[in-house]
Amino acid sequence: MATSSWLLLTYKVRPKLGAKRIALWRRLKGMGAVYLQNGVCLLQDRRPRPRAEDDREWLLRDGESVILETVAVDRLQEEKVLARFQADRDESYREFIDKCGDFDAAIARNGQRTTSPTLSLRRVTSI
Incomplete structure (x- = not known):
C-alpha cells in the first residue's frame, strides 16, 4: 500500500x-x-x-x-510520482550547475565584465 x-x-x-x-x-x-x-x-x-x-x-x-x-492507489503509482519528483529535481540541479559554469566563464573572460557579478548571481539563483 x-x-x-x-x-x-x-x-x-x-x-x-x-x-x-x-x-x-x-x-x-x-x-x-x-x-x-x-x-x-x-x-x-x-x-x-x-x-x-x-x-x-x-x-x-x-x-x-x-x-x-x-x-497513490498502490506502490507502483507512488513510485511513478516519486520518479517524477526526482526527475524534476535532477533537471533543476542540472540547470543550476550549467548556470554556475556560465557564471565562472563570465568571471574568467579576460577580466572583462559585461554585467555586474551581483546581477549574474541573481540570475543564477533565480532557478
Whole structure:
C-alpha cells in the first residue's frame, strides 16, 4: 500500500492575468510542485503545514483553486510520482550547475565584465 500523502492542487487563473499565472507557476515550482498537466500539480504533504491559510489566500486571490489531500492507489503509482519528483529535481540541479559554469566563464573572460557579478548571481539563483 502507498505510504506518502500528497497535496493535489488544481487551479485556474483568469486569461488576462498571464503575469500572475507565471508568478504562481514559479512559486509552486519553488515549493517542489510536479505538474501533471496545466493547472494540476502535486506537492509533497509536509506536516505541520506552515500557514495553510496564507497559501490558500494567494491561490484564490486571482482565480479558482482546489487543494486535496491524496495518496497513490498502490506502490507502483507512488513510485511513478516519486520518479517524477526526482526527475524534476535532477533537471533543476542540472540547470543550476550549467548556470554556475556560465557564471565562472563570465568571471574568467579576460577580466572583462559585461554585467555586474551581483546581477549574474541573481540570475543564477533565480532557478
